[in-house]
Amino acid sequence: MxxxxxxxxVGYQRIAKHCPSCSIKRDFTPSGAFRVNSQKKVLDVWSIYKCVHCNYTWNIALFSRLHVSKIDRELHHRLMANDAATVLYFAYDNTTLKRNNAELSGxxxxxxxxxxxxxxxxxxxxxxxxxxxxxxxxxxxxxxxxxxxxxxxxxxxxxxxxxxxxxxxxxxxxxxxxxxxxxxxxxxxxxxxxxxxxxxxx
Structure with a gap:
């Protein structure tokens, strides 16, 4: 048998980080939005996190200096639309978290x-x-x-x-x-x- x-x-994995606004270490959680910068067909993408106490924002890098031809069109669309499922995916993506030296909390x-x-x-x-x-x-x-x-x-x-x-x-x-x-x-x-x-x- x-x-x-x-x-x-359920929900997001929080990250512990020093908050400059609070002047102490606080928990940060995804805000539900991405920041996408495009310059000469090169993309920089971040997931925007915010302090759960004061809403100070901190960006976690997802892609750096990535040519637009190398990103899936559907993924690019989801990033531009702040797709909730994509925010959740990157909140638990170990590769992304390790690359950003993220300290898991809670x-x-x-x-x-x-x-x-x-x-x-x-x-x-x-x-x-x-x-x-x-x-x-x-x-x-x-x-x-x-x-x-x-x-x-x-x-x-x-x-x-x-x-x-x-x-x-x-x-x-x-x-x-x-x-x-x-x-x-x-x-x-x-x-x-x-x-x-x-x-x-x-």
Whole structure:
């Protein structure tokens, strides 16, 4: 029996940066707009971030000295239109964030889509696949807590008793997850204990 949890962040990943206006380090978040400069068919593109406290703006470079012939027309249109999905994409793009030496701050909320590949009967062990749609600051522990409706301590006890297998506590607590797939196993009772779904014996 298999179940897949597809995890997607809600909202933006914030960035910590010194704010000249506040004179201290503050969280910055995308403003929802791009800045595009065009000079002799060469483009410079930034995503405009703003301080969550005072709205001081800071630009993160997306493209520098890029010839217009080398950018996809549809992408260029989305940048010019301040397309919301494109703003969200670059807010979680690791390459862009690393190039700008961005310091991630806080943990965005997230949603989980659950899909089953087979039916379930009591006593069976379920293989869980967790798919991270975008790389962001989240841990498998927080995903399990949200989806199983269990505390961190209860999850730890289930790992120790073997009701949760194929994953270590160290891995569960790590927030350095990539946009990839993680697998482990749960007992049926662990998956449904707090979710009020009745399991019928054959």
């Amino acid at each position: 298999k179940v897949t949890w597809t995890v997607s962040p 943990r965005p909320d997230f949603r989980i889509q659950e899909q089953w590949s087979a039916s379930l009967s009591p006593g069976e062990r379920i293989e869980v696949s967790v798919r991270i749609s975008r790389s962001f600051q989240v841990s498998l522990m927080s995903i399990l807590q949200k989806q199983l409706m269990l505390s961190a301590g209860e999850i730890k006890r289930r790992v120790e008793s073997g009701k949760i297998r194929g994953i270590t506590m160290k891995k569960l607590k790590s927030r350095k997850l990539k946009d990839t797939e993680y697998k482990f196993q749960l007992s049926a009772e662990t998956l449904f204990a707090q979710r009020r779904i009745a399991l019928k014996h054959r």
